[in-house]
Amino acid sequence: MNLKTLLLGACSALALAGMASAETLTIATVNNGDMIRMQKLTDDFKAKNPGIDLEWVTLEENVLRQKVTTDIATKGGQFDILTIGTYEVPIWAKQGWLLPLDNLGADYDVDDLLPAIRSGLTADGKLYAAPFYGESSMVMYRKDLMEKAGLTMPDAPTWDFIADAARKMTDKANEVYGICLRGKAGWGENMAFLTATSNSFGARWFDENWKPQFDQPEWKKTLDFYVSLMNEAGPPGASSNGFNENLALFQTGKCGMWIDATVAASFVTNPKDSTVADKVGFALAPDNGLGKRGNWLWAWNLAIPAGTQKAEAAEKFVSWATSKDYLKLVAEKEGWANVPPGTRTSLYENPEYQKAAPFAKMTLDSINAADPKAPTVKPVPYVGVQFVAIPEFQGLGTAVGQQFSAALAGQVTVDQALTSAQQLTEREMTKAGYIK
Incomplete structure (x- = not known):
């Protein structure tokens, strides 16, 4: 060698x-x-x-x-x-x-x-x-479609404005839907959006004694509003759409508005990925005049x-x-x-x-506006804006999310979904010792 x-x-x-x-x-x-x-x-x-x-x-x-x-x-x-x-x-x-x-x-x-x-x-x-x-979360919208509908997006819109705009921007014949919102079941998917939204409707997961609140009128208003809006102005198959699916729909010009994570702003304004990059505007997540916006943290x-x-x-x-x-x-x-x-x-x-980043200030304002220690209109025993910071929430949030996704898909009524959510949440919270 x-x-x-x-x-x-x-x-x-x-x-x-x-x-x-x-x-x-x-x-x-x-x-x-x-x-x-x-x-x-x-x-x-x-x-x-x-x-x-x-x-x-x-x-x-x-x-x-x-x-x-x-x-x-x-x-x-x-x-x-x-x-x-x-x-x-x-x-x-x-x-x-x-x-x-x-x-x-x-x-x-x-x-x-x-x-x-x-x-x-x-x-x-x-x-x-x-x-x-x-x-946090905010409204991303098509400025061209808003103008075509004869509307001007306020910096701080109400849910009534969003619903009216979504219906006017919808053109199903050309596969343009006024609004895209999360429908895919999951505590961090549809329930992130719906919990944050429910805060602005005056709803809450639990009262001060940990009693579930899905049998209260505020949750009924929240879910009725969401399901009817999505049925009239949302894309088909919305109950399967989460963050990534709605991002793809918005980037390809199928959504007039999308209310979701502020992090998406750079994706919808990047001309490499988005066909509507030069047409996007931003606004704060909507409210109902009750002192809470539907934005998360x-x-x-x-x-x-x-x-x-x-x-x-x-x-x-x-x-x-x-x-x-x-x-x-x-x-x-x-x-x-x-x-x-x-x-x-x-x-x-x-x-x-x-x-x-034209969305920088709106992102920072939205992050700073979210209050995890006082997320709802009424007092609550928990911390968290779009979630409840207890170990049981991961399972509970997904189980409730499945009920609400089924309501969006038309498999159950809104009332049935809320009744099931109330029952399963009461059962789990009793078993975990929160409810005596």
Whole structure:
């Protein structure tokens, strides 16, 4: 064996040893546009952290929630980094299921995180998840169709205005529907929209004694309004449509209005993806004159499960993906309008972002207007705007969401859906000990 062969063999052995010592982080995430973009930009992270490899598990929203919840509750250890929402973070932190993020780095600047977002990710004074993007909800609408209908969208519309506009903008012969709203069952799908909407109608999930309120007139008004509006001015098959389906409908010119997450603003105004990019306007989520708008408060966050064996490497990735430098990286590659919104004060003070993102002020105003500690017109015993921050809500919200989706599909009446929602919620809350 000559010297060259020996050297080649030694190099191969070293390379194999290096491969063996590389840590692979398994990351569970949602199939939203910002997360897909993050995966495409991870060469930057790998260049800065050559000993860390990444494996992605990208799932539809409802499936992600189910898999991640099952894995962490059973200590399955399948994932090193989880994409979870504002709902899960404080509950799971108190269960001891998440690691606190104590080592995000000297230049991370935790104090730059928007107070409204940061407070929902903090338990006992410690940050347990880092926000990848934050959001509220608002009206996105076609300015051309609004003008054609002879209407002008106010900055702060009422639900009556929205309903009138939706009907006037509908042109079913040309497959243009006045409004697109979530109908797909799920506590974070149709129930995110309907719970936030119900707040503006004076409804609430529970009274001060945890008694379910679906048998009250405010919920009846909410659901009657939603179902009749969608039947008259919504797209066919709406009971199957969640965030991504409605985004596709709006981008292809099928929706006059879409009331949904503020994070969608960059997707509907990006000419690469949206055929109506130059025709979109924005307004605050609607109200009914009762003092509450139908907007929510949410963040998709990266968190580290307590069971991981790779906490140090995982925290490096979380820091990279939620840092100021990551926002600059997206701006360089995709433009300032497309950076993940709703997480940092410095972003909303950045003149380049303000210039590139016509929706920036509306997003920030909507985030700051949501009040998780007083989400409804009447007093409630819970925290949360479009969810109730108790462990039982995940199952309850989805079960109620199935009833309301069935009402939208015409499989049951509104009254039947509300009766079923009341019964199943009373049963579960009694079993859990909330109702004596």
